[in-house]
Amino acid sequence: MIENDKTPWDINCRCVSKRYGSVQALSSVSFSVRKGELFGLIGPDGAGKTTLFRILSTLMLADEGSAEVNGLHVVKDYVEIRKRIGYMPGRFSLYQDLSVEENLNFFAALFATTVEENYDLIRDIYVQIEPFRKRRAGKLSGGMKQKLALCCALIHRPVVLLLDEPTTGVDVVSRREFWDMLKRLKEQNISILVSTPYMDEARLCDRIALMQSGRILSVETPQHIIEKYSDKLYALRTADMARLICDVQQMDCVESCFAFGEYLHLTFSDDDQAACLVLLDYLKKKGHQDVVCHPIVPSIEDCFIKLMR
Amino acid sequence: MFRDTRTLLILFGLPVVQILLFGFALSNEVKNxxxxxxxxxxxxxxxxxxxxxxxxxxxxxxxxxxxxxxxxxxxxxxxxxxxxxxxxxxxxxxxxxxxxxxxxxxxxxxxxxxxxxxxxxxxxxxxxxxxxxxxxxxxxxxxxxxxxxYNPELKPSFTFVPGLLALVLMLVSVMMTSVSIVREKEYGSMEVLLVSPVNPWMLIVAKIVPYLFLALINFITIMLLSITLLDLPVNGSALLLFAESMLFIVTALSLGILISNVAQTQQVAILISLAGLLLPTVLFTGFLFPIENMPLALRYFADLVPSRWYYLIVKSVMIKGLGLLAVWKETLILFLMTASLLFLSFRSFKVRLL
Amino acid sequence: MKEKKVVIDVEGLTKCFGAFKAVDNISFEVFQGEIFGFLGANGAGKTTAMRMLCGLSLPTSGKARVAGFDIYKQSEQVKRNIGYMSQKFSLYEDLTVMENIRLFGGIYGLSHKQIKEKSSELIETLDLIEVSKKLVAALPLGWKQKLAFSIAILHKPQIVFLDEPTGGVDPITRRQFWKLIYKATSESITVFVTTHYMDEAEYCDRISMMVDGRIKALDSPQNLKMHFSASSMDDVFLRLARKAQRQAE
The missing domain is CATH 3.40.1710.10 (abc type-2 transporter like domain)
Structure with missing residues (x-):
């Protein structure tokens, strides 16, 4: 450990840009991750999350800007960084034709350590896949694969963990379990950078960066992002939702209107209370029944949509 | 399909090359x-x-x-x-x-x-x-x-066994390693390997060693069959033959590694190692067409084909019963080829993606 | 839904791989013009069931009629009357937007004139005029998925099967995508969809929940929430899927 304790940051990204041909994958991205923090990069496909991970994991060179991981420069000190980080790419990247056990042993050997040595770190996760330890990795289900990949990324006791979309394509149950595991890892003082396209996972992070088209829209705690939402948000539902969307969009006083599960979330362009009454009146005229309308606290997804617009 | 220039090149370029080669450059005639x-x-x-x-x-x-x-x-x-x-x-x-x-x-x-x-x-x-x-x-x-x-009965096996040995070892070895690294690139495991303390030399050696054993099994099988079924003699030292074969296999494996480093997909790697190498190896090893009779440019080209040198070595050791002194030049050439291929593989190995 | 015409009728459908029952005796009906959400954990058997309904694989036992055709004997007619789109593959990336429309139009036997009309209409409604000559590979994911869906219903199929169509798509485009789905149902196309977004489950008329190869629940989102006294579909899903025995595929 060379200059670890100088800064409170484990990841430091300054004005990082990257283009592929005509596509600007990242434009001047800056953010920092504190030691021991669980930091989320939230954004859809094409936001530049994977590119950012590859630059931080020293797999790719940025066109502009600089980045440090655990106090080490991603270009100059790449050899040292590779010893200290655990990286889990977005695509399942273990050896499909090796068994669970063999994969784990292989990665332990790569980092000149043994499974036994760091077993305490992965025990919680490994017990869940242990019944299948003789099974080939390619034959595991999505959730199991992710757990194995996490074990392999942890086997050398990394200081920083980089997880690129670990929960994409994984069902709700496995996703919950995965986030529980991350929370426990955080207690071990490992800094974690994790990306996800699922907005609802944002609230499980200490801080998040909302990303869209290669830019960071906002870096905050989830709580702050929600508090910063300046408009008053209403949830609206009626018996006939499909018709409701069309009707609401006709209204001039409605600024935005998006479907959120069984409700529509909407904001008004001017005086909220008055506009709301106008809308309800209008809906009644249009023959909507069972109209329910009440103000709500915005979700991260509401905030993201607002920032996108 | 016209956006795929590589396929087009192979589709239309290969027949032209073949016609030219067989029509003008290659013949069974013996000259000079x-x-x-x-x-x-x-x-x-x-x-x-x-x-x-x-x-x-x-x-x-x-x-x-x-x-x-x-x-x-x-x-x-x-x-x-x-x-x-x-x-x-x-x-x-x-x-x-x-x-x-x-x-x-x-x-x-x-x-x-x-x-x-x-x-x-x-x-x-x-x-x-x-x-x-x-x-x-x-x-x-x-x-x-x-x-x-050397071959009073004029048995054809005296040529085709060394020739086949050179051909098989060359193609099999190149093909095995040519997909080895690019396969990991395709599956994504290369990404994880790169983000680990493993260095390029370790990786290249780890890719070569297992395949060396597999290729040696191939070599031993061919030799045993030739000796028992075709009555082929091993007039020289079997140990020397084995060592030379090992050297040649490593040469071919290194070539495969180089291909694997450069190729972006397994498909391309196999295309290069099969379509790209089959013809030159068959033609320029020397067991079908005497190299001495080829035009100068092709003779120089043939000198670049590793199997040509191995073929000479096998014939000298196995059939003429000669020792290392007689084949040191060919051995040195193979050795230098291996060294430069390994060096190039190392240089072309990308420690990052893209 | 008014006349409640049944377009998918499944009875005791089972698919075994060796001793493993991937799909275990499922039965359900899907009505014309409804959005049918097909939910389940990874490895619950969703994909296998969907493949059978699309005529891509034969069931081990059971009966199923899709768009009025038997999936055993009339798989060709089944294929002609359905549209299919998945997250993994939907369009040819090395063809342009126009070329993709023409190709799929041709595959489904639309006439030259029809293709011409439909493609200009489609490109206009999807706002793709400027990129119509660009390769599909250059489009953002959300646009691709919208285009793929529109192409999947180009031939006015009775049913369109969507396998996780919105995975990784940004929140705004995701909602635009669902608007397209609503529009399709208003033209009485039936939509059969799988998703990992639980808010999208709420947009469905009815939902089936698959657990361990069986359908454990089938109802409207509202009734499901009531029945399980859950506050959201997320909870419904968790309650059902946590009971799953199958851990790995």
Whole structure:
């Protein structure tokens, strides 16, 4: 450990840009991750999350800007960084034709350590896949694969963990379990950078960066992002939702209107209370029944949509 | 499909290359085959016959008086393919007994060429005999005594086994490693490997060693089959043969690694190692078409094909029964090839993606 | 839904791989014009079931009629009357937007004139005029998925099967995508969809929940929430899927 304790940051990204041909994958991205923090990069496909991970994991060179991981420069000190980080790419990247056990042993050997040595770190996760330890990795289900990949990324006791979309394509149950595991890892003082396209996972992070088209829209705690939402948000539902969307969009006083599960979330362009009454009146005229309308606290997804617009 | 220029190039380029190669560059004809003439007779008839031989394009004559042993050495070194020996008093014997013997020795480790050379020589001697008959009324008979060196029965297996050995080891080895690294790139495991302390040398060695064992099994199988079923001799040191094969396999594996580093998909890697290497290896190893007869440019190209050198080594060690001293040059070439291929593989190995 | 015409009728459908029952005796009906959400954990058997319904694989046992055709004997007619789109593959990336429309139009036997009309209409409604000559590979994911969906219903199929169509798509485009789905149902196309976004489950008329190869629940989102006294579909899903025995595929 060379200059670890100088800064409170484990990841430091300054004005990082990257283009592929005509596509600007990242434009001047800056953010920092504190030691021991669980930091989320939230954004859809094409936001530049994977590119950012590859630059931080020293797999790719940025066109502009600089980045440090655990106090080490991603270009100059790449050899040292590779010893200290655990990286889990977005695509399942273990050896499909090796068994669970063999994969784990292989990665332990790569980092000149043994499974036994760091077993305490992965025990919680490994017990869940242990019944299948003789099974080939390619034959595991999505959730199991992710757990194995996490074990392999942890086997050398990394200081920083980089997880690129670990929960994409994984069902709700496995996703919950995965986030529980991350929370426990955080207690071990490992800094974690994790990306996800699922907005609802944002609230499980200490801080998040909302990303869209290669830019960071906002870096905050989830709580702050929600508090910063300046408009008053209403949830609206009626018996006939499909018709409701069309009707609401006709209204001039409605600024935005998006479907959120069984409700529509909407904001008004001017005086909220008055506009709301106008809308309800209008809906009644249009023959909507069972109209329910009440103000709500915005979700991260509401905030993201607002920032996108 | 017109956006896929690579496929187009292969589709339309390959037939053109093949037609040109087979039409102009490759032939089974033997030209300028180095021949040594030991004329112990130095008389009119021997002179005449030598003139006949040197006028023929198939032979490239060199006249030296050598002892039997020195002659054998010349053959072993591969300096000459055939030799013509006139005994002393050749003309006198012919005049006295109407009959004389001359000796034609040919390197039969390549039975095809040996056969052709033998036919040419017999033809030339026969022609000369015919011309003598016109001048004299008595029948003269010149009996060429033919000696086939190394392969007296002219078994074709003496060529095709070493040739096949070179071909199989080359293609199998290159193919095995050519997909090894690019496969990991495709599956994504390379990404995880790169983000670990493993260094390129370790990775390259780890890719070569297991395949070396597999290829050696291949080698042993071919050898056992040839020895037991085809009665092929191993006249030289089996250990040397094994060591040389190991060197050659490593050369081919290194070439495969280089391909794997450069290729972006397994498909491309297999295309390069199969379509790209099959033709050159078959043509330029030397067991189908004698390299000596090719145009200069192709001869230089053939020198770049590792299997050509291995083929020479196998023939020298296995069939001619020679030792390392006779094949040190070829061994050194293979060694240098391996070293540069490994170096290039190392240099072309990307420690990052893209 | 008014006339409640049944377009998918499944009875005791089972698919075994060796001793493993990937789909275990499932039965359900899907009505014309409804959005049918097909939910389940990874490895619950969703994909296998969907493949059978699309005529891509034969069931081990059971009966199923899709768009009025038997999936055993009339798989060709089934294929002609359905549209299919998945997250993994939907369009040819090395063809342009127009070329893709023409190709798929041709595959489904639309006439030259029809293709011409439909493609200009489609490109206009999807706002793709400027990129119509660009390769599909250059489009953002959300646009691709919208285009792929529109192409999947180009031939006015009775049913369109969507396998996780919105995975990784940004929140705004995701909602635009669902607007397209609503529009399709208003033209009485039936939509059969799988998703990992639980808010999208709420947009469905009815939902089936698959657990361990069986359908454990089938109802409207509202009734499901009531029945399980859950506050959201997320909870419904968790309650059902946590009971799953199957851990790995």
């Amino acid at each position: 085959s180095p021949m040594l003439v030991c004329d112990y007779a130095q008389d009119g008839v021997s002179r005449n016959l030598i003139d006949k031989f040197s006028a023929n394009k198939s032979f490239n004559l060199e006249e030296v008086l050598l002892s039997h042993r020195e002659l054998n050495d010349a053959f072993k070194k591969g300096r000459i393919k055939s030799a013509l020996v006139f005994p002393p008093r050749f003309e006198t014997e012919l005049a006295r007994f109407n009959e004389a013997e001359l000796q034609f020795i040919v390197d039969a480790s390549d039975p095809n060429t040996a056969n052709i050379l033998m036919t040419y020589a017999a033809g030339l001697v026969g022609d000369y005999q015919q011309s003598l008959l016109l001048d004299y009324s008595l029948p003269y008979s010149i009996q060429p005594e033919i000696r086939m060196l």
